[in-house]
Amino acid sequence: MTNKIEEVILNSLIELNEELENNPLGSPSKETQLYGGGGALDSMALVSFITDLEEIISEKFDKDIILADERAMSQKTSPFRSVESLTRYIKKLLEELN
Amino acid sequence: MKKVILITGTRKGIGKELAEYYLSIGCIVIGCSRSPGTILHIDYRHHELDVSNELDVVKMVRATKKEFSRIDVLLNNAGIASMNHFLTTSYNTVQNIFNTNFLGTFIFSREVSKIMMKQKYGRIVNYTTVASALRLEGEAVYAASKGAIENFTQTISKEVAPFNITVNAIGPTPIETDLIKMVPKNKILDLLDKQAIKRFGTFEDIKNVIDFFIDDKSEFITGQIIYLGGIHN
Numbered sequence: 001m002t003n004k005i006e007e008v009i010l011n012s013l014i015e016l017n018e019e020l021e022n023n024p025l026g027s028p029s030k031e032t033q034l035y036g037g038g039g040a041l042d043s044m045a046l047v048s049f050i051t052d053l054e055e056i057i058s059e060k061f062d063k064d065i066i067l068a069d070e071r072a073m074s075q076k077t078s079p080f081r082s083v084e085s086l087t088r089y090i091k092k093l094l095e096e097l098n
Numbered sequence: 099m100k101k102v103i104l105i106t107g108t109r110k111g112i113g114k115e116l117a118e119y120y121l122s123i124g125c126i127v128i129g130c131s132r133s134p135g136t137i138l139h140i141d142y143r144h145h146e147l148d149v150s151n152e153l154d155v156v157k158m159v160r161a162t163k164k165e166f167s168r169i170d171v172l173l174n175n176a177g178i179a180s181m182n183h184f185l186t187t188s189y190n191t192v193q194n195i196f197n198t199n200f201l202g203t204f205i206f207s208r209e210v211s212k213i214m215m216k217q218k219y220g221r222i223v224n225y226t227t228v229a230s231a232l233r234l235e236g237e238a239v240y241a242a243s244k245g246a247i248e249n250f251t252q253t254i255s256k257e258v259a260p261f262n263i264t265v266n267a268i269g270p271t272p273i274e275t276d277l278i279k280m281v282p283k284n285k286i287l288d289l290l291d292k293q294a295i296k297r298f299g300t301f302e303d304i305k306n307v308i309d310f311f312i313d314d315k316s317e318f319i320t321g322q323i324i325y326l327g328g329i330h331n
Contacts, residue, residue: 051212
């Protein structure tokens with residue numbers, strides 16, 4: 001499941017990168033920092049990205065999850081800070097629905 | 099292109115009248131209530147849910163997006179009222195009122211804004227009450243839940259402004275619906291007396307303000323609270 005989630009995130013990032021000015025994410029990979037210290041997304045881009053991701057996950061996994069977390073805007077502990085942390089976070093949410 | 103309008107609380111009262119009105123002028127209307135719908139129309143969809151049930155709301159909004167690809171307008175109409183002295187108001191009553199009035203408005207606004215953000219267009223109208231502006235005795239909890247909606251309306255209007263989404267609120271005076279039928283007549287007359295224009299509100303009065311808020315030309319109108327009848331904060 002981890003690989004499938006990661007693939008969904010990376011594909012969404014590639015699309016997002018094309019929409020943003022100056023392609024701030026370069027070539028997104030597992031190590032790409034998203035938000036917070038060193039991350040390429042500002043809060044507006046993050047909100048847009050989360051919205052895309054929720055929709056794609058709903059389609060691919062046939063499960064509705066809500067990517068909202070009290071730590072979302074935290075620089076240090078946000079689950080949205082990197083592709084890796086986001087993958088873990090989504091996996092946890094999907095498992096909770098089982 | 100037909101406008102897609104999502105209205106909460108469409109089984110009866112103002113919500114039902116608004117749904118029928120927007121259907122009559124060629125809009126697509128998506129409604130919801132806790133019980134089965136009462137509107138039959140080719141362009142109407144009904145969802146049976148509690149507006150404070152986060153996952154059910156998410157499903158409804160996603161189903162709407164899937165079928166119609168967009169949502170132009172959200173009217174957070176669903177609401178419950180309660181009249182009581184706060185000393186005799188139960189904890190459960192407070193939870194129920196805040197769940198339906200505030201949490202319902204919050205969840206729908208959040209989920210629908212995600213779609214509006216993508217389409218770079220949206221109009222959200224929330225519902226407050228003159229009881230909030232007037233600090234009416236006996237309506238502490240109801241008015242507090244609406245006060246929360248007012249503040250929320252004005253703050254999120256700033257957060258979504260970059261996406262061309264406006265968020266405003268209407269504060270109706272009493273109109274003759276189920277919501278006030280339990281309120282003693284003298285209380286209602288006292289309330290009408292506090293208005294600059296001393297009469298019951300009508301559906302037409304409410305429709306007029308909502309039409310103004312959701313008009314394409316109202317793109318510069320956001321974070322506003324309009325009370326009917328000449329009440330102000």
